[in-house]
Amino acid sequence: EIVLTQSPATLSLSPGEGATLSCRASQSVSSYLAWFQQKPGQAPRLLIYDASNRAAGIPARFSGSGSGTDFTLTISSLEPEDFAVYYCQHRSNWPLTFGGGTKVEIK
């Protein structure tokens, strides 16, 4: 089973600041990595798939990069609606796994 480790666990930032979230895989997942956003009481929303492709309707301030074992989700300038929990997920092999999440909170 591939373990995805996200860091930091919590990121305290102000609106307008940039955010950099990390996801590290215990073994290579090639580019088969996705990022999700989840707000309290809501279902997750797909942001990025195949490491760097934005899903439909996702604003350009969200970008993904990386391959192999190290991946990054970057939010260029935080909007108030971006404060949420973010998860990474791989689809390299079975079982599919998620990272433990990074909470982006308002400073």
Add this chain to the structure above:
Amino acid sequence: EVQLLESGGALVQPGGSLRLSCAASGFTFSSYAMSWVRQAPGKGLEWVSSFTGTGDNTNYADSVKGRFTISRDNSKNTLYLQMNSLRAEDTAVYYCAKAISGTYFESWGQGTLVTVSS
């Protein structure tokens, strides 16, 4: 517009059974891989089971293998999850999800809560 509506969640005793349903609309259901993902209260996301592609290939997390069965009825645009021998650790909100590229969860339902407790 893609819509996924889960139902069937309930309070059930340990060892009991439950069947979850997910009614899909707004897309050609039979053409997409579908999955179940769960989230225990206050915890992260856990993949449970998937139909990969449009055929009969299925996969399960080790934590549910042999106890849960995923199925689909393309004539009813509905995905199911039969859950047997339920345990306290199965307590979670269960989401169904439409997949792209087979196993990226593009669209999600609102979830249905399963509570396993005596």
